[in-house]
Amino acid sequence: MSSEFSYDTWRSRRVAFLDFEASGLSYDSYPISVGVCFLHSHSTFYRVIRPHTRWTHWDPAAESIHGLGRDWIEIHGQAADQVARELLEWLDGSEIFVDLSTMDGFWFERLVDTIYERRPELNSVPAVCEMLALLNCRHLGEVRRDVSLRHPRTHNALEDAQASRALVRELLKPAP
Secondary structure (H helix, E strand, O other): OOHHHOHHHHHOOOEEEEEEEEOOOOOOOOEEEEEEEEOOOOOEEEEEEEOOOOOOOOOHHHHHHHOOOHHHHHHHOEEHHHHHHHHHHHHOOOEEEEOOHHHHHHHHHHHHHHHOOOOOOEEEHHHHHHHHHHHOOOOHHHHHHHHHHHOOOOOOHHHHHHHHHHHHHHHOOOOO
């Protein structure tokens, strides 16, 4: 097995899992919540993001999926620029993994743009899972199914980041 993908090697790395929920899926959409967890830590980061003044798009279909209403996030969310600063501080020095690099990257970019920063590089959870399954002689579909029973995708940014972490943790183990 490649040492780059061994559990012991990953133990020494600061690996973060990041997920967003958003106002929709269009080019005008924006992040409304963000969740982060780390591979080897119980520390988590979760924020509801109050829409920036430039962000106006709202898709009721997206709301029906994630359950966060625009009025609610306007009241309970934190300012986008504040969340961006805190998030970049939390992620500093981390290898960041996301499920959907195109969409998560788009929303991450939109968020950090509020403070005129560049977003860090993102890595693909699906790509690393395929490699880990191959190198550790695991059947990815079976592992994914078993992990999803314990960690279902809920469309809550933190819980979905934790589900990605659980899948990678399981795949770092060699076949039983």
